[in-house]
Amino acid sequence: MRTGAGGGTVRELSVDSRDDPTAAGSSCLPLVQHGHMDVPHDQISTRELTSASGFTSEETESDSSSAAGTKGAGGIICQQTLLTSTDSVAVASGETNWSQSPTACLRGQHKCNWCAREEDLPEEIKPEIIWDLDRNQETYRVHFSRAGWFCCPETELEFEVRAAVTIQYGYSSWREHLTETQKNQWMVAGPLFDIRVEPTEAVAAVHLPHFLCLRDADNSRMQIAHFIDEGMTLENPTRVRSFHAVLENPSFSPIGVFWRRENSDQRTQLHSIVLLYQAQRRVNLTLHLYLIPDDGSRVKAVKDYEKECQSWFVSKSHFTAKPLHFDSLYIVSSPSEITVTPKELPFLDKPAEAFQPFTEVHTTDVKKELELSLVGKKDGKPIWEAVIRPEDLAPSGSSIKMQIDTHFVDQHREQLIKRVTAVDSILDSLHGVVLDPEQYQSIRAERTNPDKMRKLYELVPSWNSGCKEKLYQALKDKHRHLVEQLEEK
Template sequence: MPFSTTYNSRVHYFLSGDVCSGEEQLVSSFAAKLGFERDPGCKHNHFLGPDGKVDIELIDESVNRYSVHFPTAGYYLWLAKGLGFVVRAAVTVRIAFDSWGQHLGLSLQLSEQWMVAGPLFDVTAEPEGAVAEVHLPHFICLQAGDVDVAWFQVAHFKDEGMVLEKPARVEPFYAVLENPSFSLMGILLRIASGTCLPVPITSTTLIYYHSHPQDIKFHLYLIPSDALLTKAINDEESRFHGVRLQTSPPMEPLNFGSRYIVSGSPHLEIMPKELRLSYRSPGEIQPFSKFYAGQMKEPIRLEITDRRRTLVWETVVKPGAAFVKEHHRQLQVRLGDLNGVLDDLLDSNVLTENEKDLVEQGKTRQQKNEILLSMVEKKGDEALELFYESVKKRDPYLVSYLSQWNL
């Protein structure tokens, strides 16, 4: 299979670097190496393949079931999920997601020392035999050198129960099955009885902002780098109007099952002050720490340390960035004359002259507001903070009004 050999050499090149830096680095690196333009939309709705983007169709939202048709031989990767296929010919693949908790009982996990190492997929392909390889994502960090690839197993859940298969090879972000037979399947790590070695994993932090004039609060999650877990948490937080803030992953791989201490600026009230890095299936209640920040009139610092007080993650949350994200829709409708705001953003190098002109070309006031808001949000929290300060200075009554929005 020449196309498979070509793909492997190209992908191994970029995955051999910092393999513990999180999904954003994976997405950016893959897109750059294969010549794709970075388009945030393609992360969710497309596979990337030899001829560009391939649409994914959602066929049953209740069970997260998707269908995708790969038109030619080659390698296809769903960046948002880390799931890849090498195909010999045109093929239609159907993909659904399931919960480990429904299939891998707690007693089996304890007696056999199994550790969940990635999402659980239900995959079928038509015609049979068209898929040469399936690449199943995992969140084990191999670069630390503490994990033996011989521990990796692919678990198939069939009528007769759980059937195990050794992957053909294990790469930093995925394990490969060659000439796969499809079923409900995912990656498990089998740790020998009596083994006390820490298992380093790639992990991520999620922060959600909940506004209230008297007591703003944040929810902080520490979870394995699993796109399905992230989506489940996003969906749950959205139900309660949580606004996800930008943040980077931990600086180093963290140990599965270990407890980490959360802390922050002195005036913050934090509950609980410890988080255990563990895996709970999407749909189960995910543990998080709450940070109460009062009216949050100044930036706050958040930190995670290990039990030896070694810093493993930190961030600074600024009130303006959170405010703009929460009130995007209201700002789009209510922002008035933009001339002063545009001048401020130009002076602070948030916008270029060309970008300012693009905003001014909007046909209506609301269209101009939306162009500006989308443009600034893509530039990150620093840009949002400068935008907020400009709006607060030039239209303090609007900012005061929106601050009472959730009362």
């Protein structure tokens, strides 16, 4: 099977990550299926790296000068891949504001009052985030140096492995693979994943997440769909858990969970979640309220769209009080004075590639608590409730305006001159894009890194926002930890 990305050099490192969505900002753009990733990393010695990975010092010595990460536990490590197009470097992994799923923090919590809790939780892993060369598509990668049962909180994918293995995986597109006939026969019941494994035989089982509420359901309607060159093939899951379909000794291609449609399909019960985002804040408060299946690929699509809007993720209860079924209608209710547009919020079967509909909730009073609930249009019964407090919201509009008006590279000029060490790599990223050959050579001729950064900053006042953004992206690629520290100030 295929492994790696871009055929680049591979380094081993351990990683860590957390959930802390970024603050609100400027006006919203059309739906964009990608986001930016803020992922810092620290330096780690060859000895620490060797101890964490189980490799000999000879195997890692060649990369010792620049290996990065934080010390791993239990022999679980991830990989950093250096892509070799225009000397650009793939994004490393670690702590991040936007990489993690907004609902990843709820792993292990009870999702449904009718389904049994998946009590025996696997060991959680922290995957590396890998971007393609155009920064339009991200995948995840992890290397296991020992046998075990592991879960990725980003995607809810689980792997049972019997030996050391490298796994790279990401969301794929159902829309690109399904024919109209297949869409009429089968309902998508979870994300479609593109999984690549080396060696394949090291994976004993894969646990694919699904969003079906299976109480009183006929599990024989569930199938695992594979998409290969010859077309789609179907396979019975080895067993079905409350939130996962398990396939033992799997082969890997685009793979996901299907549910066979029947006449009563419109009543199929589905686990669903509510996502809240605070739109750009000035004086009043505007919230975007989404109601979608508990599907990681759709959660990510919402997150990426709202990131482009520079919205603020409002962390509240996510799971609805009961399972829902597609094409049902709900209304936002509140004792406070609010404006809701549109007034009805449908629960729809929209693929991750499509725009996910939301209801806009607007209020002029942001000093008090705001009580919100979603109630069924037909029966008036609540399916979700939350209280939004002032401390849940983004910083003040004036703070956000300052962040918008003053670019990061201008705000932190002094610290960047002092602390950036990978100047040559940053210049390589800007060469031919922002810097012409003469400027590039002139800056490279300076003797020290601070002198090079000062020389680079001589050009910054004449740059437009696009050029500054190129420098910002290069800084994030090479100095994620530093960028993250400065952004938190």
